[in-house]
Amino acid sequence: MAALPDIVGFIQTPVLWFQGQRLHAPMVRQPKKFLPTVKQIKAMRKAETDERDHYFLALYVVILAITTLLGTAVMYLGPKCRQCLRWQSHRYERLELGGKQSREVSRVSSEEHEGDDQSDDFMSLDIQRLLTAWTFGCTAIACGATCIYSLQSGRLDKTTGLDWEMYAALMLGGALCLVAQAVVAVLLLPNDHTFPVTAFVESAFVYLMPFVSDGFDTLKDTIFSCLCVQSDHLLLKGIGVASWIYLMVIHGVLLRQDNTLAELAGCYLPALMALPADPTPEDSNGSCCQSLSCQNFSDMFFQLLYKQVTPTKRELLLWENVPQGVAAIFFLYLEGGSLFVGVINLAIPVGQVLATNVFFRPLRDLVAPKFAKKLSGFLSKPDFLRAKLLWREARLASCRFARGSGFIS
Numbered sequence: 241m242a243a244l245p246d247i248v249g250f251i252q253t254p255v256l257w258f259q260g261q262r263l264h265a266p267m268v269r270q271p272k273k274f275l276p277t278v279k280q281i282k283a284m285r286k287a288e289t290d291e292r293d294h295y296f297l298a299l300y301v302v303i304l305a306i307t308t309l310l311g312t313a314v315m316y317l318g319p320k321c322r323q324c325l326r327w328q329s330h331r332y333e334r335l336e337l338g339g340k341q342s343r344e345v346s347r348v349s350s351e352e353h354e355g356d357d358q359s360d361d362f363m364s365l366d367i368q369r370l371l372t373a374w375t376f377g378c379t380a381i382a383c384g385a386t387c388i389y390s391l392q393s394g395r396l397d398k399t400t401g402l403d404w405e406m407y408a409a410l411m412l413g414g415a416l417c418l419v420a421q422a423v424v425a426v427l428l429l430p431n432d433h434t435f436p437v438t439a440f441v442e443s444a445f446v447y448l449m450p451f452v453s454d455g456f457d458t459l460k461d462t463i464f465s466c467l468c469v470q471s472d473h474l475l476l477k478g479i480g481v482a483s484w485i486y487l488m489v490i491h492g493v494l495l496r497q498d499n500t501l502a503e504l505a506g507c508y509l510p511a512l513m514a515l516p517a518d519p520t521p522e523d524s525n526g527s528c529c530q531s532l533s534c535q536n537f538s539d540m541f542f543q544l545l546y547k548q549v550t551p552t553k554r555e556l557l558l559w560e561n562v563p564q565g566v567a568a569i570f571f572l573y574l575e576g577g578s579l580f581v582g583v584i585n586l587a588i589p590v591g592q593v594l595a596t597n598v599f600f601r602p603l604r605d606l607v608a609p610k611f612a613k614k615l616s617g618f619l620s621k622p623d624f625l626r627a628k629l630l631w632r633e634a635r636l637a638s639c640r641f642a643r644g645s646g647f648i649s
Contacts, residue, residue: 243267244298268294275405277394296404300411304448307415311422311440311511318426319434365498368505368513373495375417375508376458380488382413383459387466396470398578401463411448414455418447421511433516438540443510445544451588452548454507454556460584461487461564467581468567473574479567486563494559503552539607546603554596561589 246268271292273280281289386406390396395403422440429435450456461483468480494500505513547553568585572578 243269244295244302246294247298247301248294268298271295275395275403278397279394281397292404296408299408303408303411303415304444307419307448308441308444311419311444312437314419314422314426315435315440315511315514316437318423319429322426322429323432365501368509369495369501371512372501372505372508373492376454376491376495376504378417379414379455379458379508380462380491382410383455383462384484386410387462391466391470396463396466397580398467398575399580401460401467401580401584410459414448418443418511421509425512425514429516435514436517439514440511442540442544443514446507446510446547451592454504457560458487458491461560464564464568464571464581464585467575467578468571471571471575476571476574479570483564483567487560490559494556499552500556503550503556506547542603543607545599546607548592549596549600549603551596551600554593554600557589557593557596561585561593565589 244267246266249266249268268291271288273284276284284292386402386409387396390402390406395406418440422443425435445452447453447455465480465484465487468476468483471477471480491504494504565586568581571581
């Protein structure tokens with residue numbers, strides 16, 4: 241891909257025009273140097289570094305857009321195509337076979353249909369825990385391998401963390417994983433069911449969006465651990481190793497708790513656990529354009545925001561980020577010179593925790609009319625784990641630490 245639309249440049253155009261400067265070119269070229277080291281980046285001219293920034297930010301938008309379109313096509317059109325092919329296959333059997341053979345085919349097809357209805361319960365508690373742990377493990381391995389390679393090759397920077405190329409590779413891997421989840425979700429979907437047209441958009445937001453996805457938190461904690469190991473201070477090296485061990489241990493503990501498991505499964509398996517569309521007459525007769533109405537997107541937007549400020553989300557933030565924040569304070573005191581660590585490991589987590597305290601009640605009241613419909617969907621899937629979590633959080637006014645037997649009271 242030689243050139244991409246200069247999205248950052250388009251955003252800056254009004255400012256440049258107001259300042260009387262020459263407008264930018266509409267396209268930005270691919271950088272000449274691939275995977276530069278920290279020394280090579282520091283030796284670049286400002287125009288060259290700006291070109292790198294503009295190109296890779298545009299690349300991220302392109303990856304996200306293509307992934308969203310592809311995944312939406314799979315989840316929205318896939319069930320319809322499967323139903324069409326099943327209908328044609330059954331019609332062919334009725335035309336070609338007769339008598340005893342036709343009755344036998346009809347009996348077998350009926351048994352298969354009943355088996356599909358019973359396959360609704362494929363996402364049991366143990367399977368959710370296993371798949372979530374496996375997906376987290378793959379994410380941790382990918383992040384660890386990328387950061388270790390950057391550390392050993394002189395490409396780990398206190399300013400940006402990894403090279404833009406590494407971020408793009410990780411994002412592309414996550415996008416492919418999410419599309420694969422969408423394909424599996426369509427194959428496991430019961431007959432005569434469909435997904436809403438916004439199902440994959442919600443999944444992409446939860447899985448790929450920075451500061452929202454737990455996979456992003458895993459990546460930034462891994463980068464911080466490697467930055468500590470890269471330091472010349474022996475104390476920071478030990479903090480880096482301890483930080484990595486804590487990241488693995490705390491996720492193992494959280495996966496054993498039902499409520500936090502539901503939250504993590506929603507982060508790592510969003511497309512696989514997506515709810516089918518409500519099979520009401522008005523929804524089944526509705527068109528795709530009606531599904532893409534402003535009201536539907538507004539409801540989806542506020543529900544996604546609500547999921548970021550729930551009590552369970554707050555507890556996840558506290559358990560994952562408080563120790564990392566204390567370690568970041570030691571890093572900044574001893575090493576210094578890293579706005580990246582200060583923002584990623586301190587400022588943003590503090591802002592997220594404050595947002596859960598300020599916006600939980602208003603957003604809960606705003607999306608309350610949608611709770612009954614979503615709760616009904618969880619119960620009919622069935623997904624009793626997330627149904628229990630949704631009901632519990634809808635009734636909470638504040639987050640309380642568990643007393644006695646777990647993280648969640």
